[in-house]
Amino acid sequence: MSGVNITSVLQETRKFPPAKEFSATAHVKSEAEYDELWWKAKDDPTGFWGSMSQNLDWFEPFDTVLEGEMPNTKWFVGGRLNASYNCVDRHLKTWRKNKAAIIWEGEPGDTRVLTYQDLHRETCKFANVLKSLGVQSGDRVTIYMPLVPEIIVAMLACARIGAVHSIIFGGFSADAVAERNNDAQAKVVITADGGWRRGKEVELKHAVDESLEKSHTVQQVVVLRRTGTPITMVPGRDHWWHDLMAEASPDCEAASLDSEHPLFILYTSGSTGKPKGVLHSTAGYTLGTMMTSKWVFDLNDTDTYWCTADVGWITGHSYVCYGPLANGATVMMYEGAPNWPHDGRFWEIIEKYKVTIFYTAPTAIRSFIRWGDEWPNKHDLTSLRLLGSVGEPINPEAWMWYHKVIGGERCPIVDTWWQTETGSIMISPLPGATTTKPGSCTRPLPGVVPDIVSKEGESLPDNTGGLLVMRQPWPSMLRTLYNDHERFLKTYFSEIPGCYFAGDGARRDEDGCYWVMGRVDDVLNVSGHRLSTMEVESALVSHPLVAEAAVVGFPHEIKGEGICCFVTLTTGDGDDALKQQLKDHVRKQIGALASPDMIRFSNALPKTRSGKIMRRLLRDIAAGRERVQDTTTLEDYGVLAKLRASEE
Ligand code: PRX
Numbered sequence: 001m002s003g004v005n006i007t008s009v010l011q012e013t014r015k016f017p018p019a020k021e022f023s024a025t026a027h028v029k030s031e032a033e034y035d036e037l038w039w040k041a042k043d044d045p046t047g048f049w050g051s052m053s054q055n056l057d058w059f060e061p062f063d064t065v066l067e068g069e070m071p072n073t074k075w076f077v078g079g080r081l082n083a084s085y086n087c088v089d090r091h092l093k094t095w096r097k098n099k100a101a102i103i104w105e106g107e108p109g110d111t112r113v114l115t116y117q118d119l120h121r122e123t124c125k126f127a128n129v130l131k132s133l134g135v136q137s138g139d140r141v142t143i144y145m146p147l148v149p150e151i152i153v154a155m156l157a158c159a160r161i162g163a164v165h166s167i168i169f170g171g172f173s174a175d176a177v178a179e180r181n182n183d184a185q186a187k188v189v190i191t192a193d194g195g196w197r198r199g200k201e202v203e204l205k206h207a208v209d210e211s212l213e214k215s216h217t218v219q220q221v222v223v224l225r226r227t228g229t230p231i232t233m234v235p236g237r238d239h240w241w242h243d244l245m246a247e248a249s250p251d252c253e254a255a256s257l258d259s260e261h262p263l264f265i266l267y268t269s270g271s272t273g274k275p276k277g278v279l280h281s282t283a284g285y286t287l288g289t290m291m292t293s294k295w296v297f298d299l300n301d302t303d304t305y306w307c308t309a310d311v312g313w314i315t316g317h318s319y320v321c322y323g324p325l326a327n328g329a330t331v332m333m334y335e336g337a338p339n340w341p342h343d344g345r346f347w348e349i350i351e352k353y354k355v356t357i358f359y360t361a362p363t364a365i366r367s368f369i370r371w372g373d374e375w376p377n378k379h380d381l382t383s384l385r386l387l388g389s390v391g392e393p394i395n396p397e398a399w400m401w402y403h404k405v406i407g408g409e410r411c412p413i414v415d416t417w418w419q420t421e422t423g424s425i426m427i428s429p430l431p432g433a434t435t436t437k438p439g440s441c442t443r444p445l446p447g448v449v450p451d452i453v454s455k456e457g458e459s460l461p462d463n464t465g466g467l468l469v470m471r472q473p474w475p476s477m478l479r480t481l482y483n484d485h486e487r488f489l490k491t492y493f494s495e496i497p498g499c500y501f502a503g504d505g506a507r508r509d510e511d512g513c514y515w516v517m518g519r520v521d522d523v524l525n526v527s528g529h530r531l532s533t534m535e536v537e538s539a540l541v542s543h544p545l546v547a548e549a550a551v552v553g554f555p556h557e558i559k560g561e562g563i564c565c566f567v568t569l570t571t572g573d574g575d576d577a578l579k580q581q582l583k584d585h586v587r588k589q590i591g592a593l594a595s596p597d598m599i600r601f602s603n604a605l606p607k608t609r610s611g612k613i614m615r616r617l618l619r620d621i622a623a624g625r626e627r628v629q630d631t632t633t634l635e636d637y638g639v640l641a642k643l644r645a646s647e648e
Helices: 020-025 031-043 045-055 083-092 116-132 149-161 174-184 204-212 241-247 282-297 314-326 345-353 362-371 396-406 485-493 533-541 576-589 615-622 638-645
Strands: 064-067 074-077 100-105 111-115 140-144 164-167 188-192 195-197 200-202 220-224 238-240 262-268 276-281 304-307 330-334 357-360 386-390 413-416 450-453 466-470 500-508 514-519 523-526 529-532 546-556 560-569 598-601
Touching: 031 045, 045 064, 045 282, 074 282, 083 116, 083 149, 083 282, 083 314, 100 116, 100 149, 100 345, 111 116, 116 149, 116 241, 140 149, 140 174, 140 204, 149 164, 149 262, 149 314, 164 174, 174 204, 174 262, 174 276, 174 576, 188 204, 204 220, 220 241, 238 241, 262 282, 262 314, 276 282, 282 314, 282 386, 282 413, 304 314, 304 345, 314 330, 330 345, 362 396, 362 560, 386 396, 396 413, 450 500, 485 500, 514 523, 523 533, 523 546, 523 560, 529 533, 533 546, 533 560, 533 576, 546 615, 560 576, 560 615, 576 598, 615 638
Parallel strands: 100 330, 140 164, 140 188, 164 262, 188 220, 220 238, 304 330, 304 357, 357 386, 386 413, 560 598
Antiparallel strands: 064 074, 100 111, 195 200, 262 276, 450 466, 466 500, 500 514, 523 529, 546 560
């Protein structure tokens, strides 16, 4: 961890209490109701979660709610259940059988609706397809697909037979896919010929073909036909989705799985080393996402709920798939970009489907602001009743714009703080109960006990910046990092003994509201997605002309953080052509989301006498700040002036 020196400069005093009409029908109706729930959960976590667990359907009841202490906890010990059953089958016994589970629109404008009954049939068939390919309970299956209903079918089919899915976002490159396949030792890859993004095709199958040259555990590939583009099918290895489905039986009983059976692995970036395979369990994760969807999004059967995240990220796992479906909600999905074929596509979709709940990221909101109010103003957005934000701190001005222009000053905004590791939302307003403040994710959900501590682990007083930790375990927390329990212990539980350390800096104000200030480690948050500086550095250094590289974030108007790379070459001075070459190189190694915004050549980097790169100095230079930091440990003072001169 780099030095913790957190000064909060944000002074925001506007407050927005929930509207009476909203509270009247909300699942949690008042601050008092919230307080009661929260204290119940804090004082008697096992009693609280034991009673909440009755919201799931169990094949076998559990004996013990919680066994062990953080970090090694087991929830609902001895119980047996199935996540796919909880998301689909149980609704078939109710009137929801013919309710729309998924309303989908592709980027080109094609549309589909799957009822819960449809989703059940497709899931069962695809579960049988997986079985026919030799997939067994516990096997890892990689999913690398566009945002089409079949990605949900694939996830639920894995869950149905106890296979562990590992979804890789479609924006990652072939090399990134190979690395994740190898780490998970994936047996099968599910992909598509391609997907649509901004009118262009994302060539997924080509990337899979390339990745399989480097990942040898994969035996079978299933390919969905989405774009119709010509691709190569390798006989014996590659199969068309529609061919296999045509043969598959629609009967497949959901496997009875242990509460702690792994549900999925999702790779996320850390400050050091390769991506971390965050592993989530069946019962705790399903319960966490189900309850938080209900509390935070106040889901009702009349809602059309739209979370714009790609299913390849945790937000899509928890709040496109598992959480809303466990509640029997109607989920809107849109395949493509918000600005295709025009900058008002999202607002057009909201009007067309009468979306009631809209959940997106601050980076998207900042783009909407830039594109202009005329786009949302062209559409009737009065169906909306609730707005959400996730992925990074939302700046108060973006919050106010969201509130006014999209929410018509009518919709509560839930700013939800959580992480891939936490599985479900941890700190967020409850829309019928909490007074919101622009820029604050407000208060912890029931069962969540956060604190702000110093580096030494001491609780800090209100309005003092420090490290955000969790003092009590919660059901949907990650169980381990796949194949690397040591790293799991070290990353999350060694900094502050007895606590889960989130890696974020934050403060709590006098009302008990949390203000998250961002990461305190070397993790970038680019467009709400975590990227490790170290991964970008190793991608750069793998280029033959790069001797050394240091990567830092800098404030970026749309993306939140941009990527600035300081590069020392093995030979020559570097020019614009080489900058472009290096940007392309990083894209190829990691994917477009890691593409550097700025490359600066320098013949030396600022280092301490022991050879550690002084990133805080580089951060100032990247941000164009002249502020003179403490440079007493710097080995060569001249290097700073040279770096400042190395402009993009
Ligand atoms: O720094 C926090 C930021 O995103 C990190 C988690 O990233 P990831 O695992 O990719 O999950 C993103 C979606 C849940 C956190 O450590 N973050 C996420 N939501 C917020 C946030 N920062 C401030 N406010 C938020 N609402």
